[in-house]
Every structure is written in structure tokens, then in C-alpha cells.
Amino acid sequence: MSLEFEKILDETGWRLLYELQQNARLSYKELGQRVGLSLPSVAERMRKMEEAGIITGYHAEVNLTKLGLPILAIIRLGSFVGESCARVAAQASEIPEVLECYKVTGADCVVVKVAVTSMPHLEQVIEQLSRFSTASTSLVFSKPLENRVITHELLERAEGIQDNSL
DSSP, rough: OOOHHHHTSHHHHHHHHHHHHHOOOOOOOHHHHHTHHHHHHHHHHHHHHHHTTOOOOOOOOOOTTTTTOOEEEEEEEEEEETOOHHHHHHHHHHHHTEEEEOOOOSOOEEEEEOOOOOOHHHHHHHHHHHHTTTEEEEOOOSSSSSSOOOOHHHHHHHHHHHHHOO
């Protein structure tokens, strides 16, 4: 981690980041109370984390089932001969049902997460994706791990693993 990030992400910075990952709707006043800072200090630290690109946005978590999209699927896409992974990713990203899109290594070149209303709807999405790529689909039964909070301990663990491999 660079010196700039180390200054921003001292113990208090990590505590702010932890609280925000738990609940991004906390006011600066509430954040300050939780980490022991004044409102202006919280505002300044938040501004620095945003400017440094550590915090890239604030999002509402949406219950897809309540919105009428109860089926979640992971679709792995390989590329056809002459079709680049970048093009497959770009075409997949234009489909409204695609919630996330990743370019990956291995036998597949792109992995997407889609949300649909029904099995016929999923079939339609798979047919769309299959026009420019081979598709392999897995249905999601449950999500045992919600969004993991990124902590300083996670980075320290990774640094320890790197140190041991040298």
C-alpha cells in the first residue's frame, strides 16, 4: 500500500471505512460518534478517501425478488473463434438483465450475473448471449455470504502470505 493510502487509512480511516461498508447511509455526525471524530474531521477524511479513489460510490442494496426478479444465474461465456473477450464483454454488458460482467482467465473469457423473472426469461437471455459466445449457466440457490466488509486485517493477511512466498 502506498504512503498516501497509509496516511488516509490509519486506524481511524479503517474504522470509518468499516462503518460505511456496514451502512453507507450513516450521517457524518453518526460516523464521527462511532469513531471518535468531529463532524468536520469526518467530512475531510471522507473527501480524501473519495479523491484517492478508495470510496468510489454509495449504493442501495436492492431485493431482486421483491422487484419481481427471483431467479439469479451465473453464466460463463467462452469466445467463438475470432471473437475477442472484450467484444463478448461489451455485448453482454448491453443486455439489461446482466447485473455484473467480469473478464476472466481460464476456459471462459467472461462471467456474467443475470437476474430474470422466470425460466422462459432466462432462456431468452441465454439465447441472446449465445449469439456471440458459448454459454454455460448455473442457477444461484442462495447467497451464504453477502457483501464482505473489507478490513485492514484482510490486507495484513495478504501481505503475510506474500512475505511467506518470497
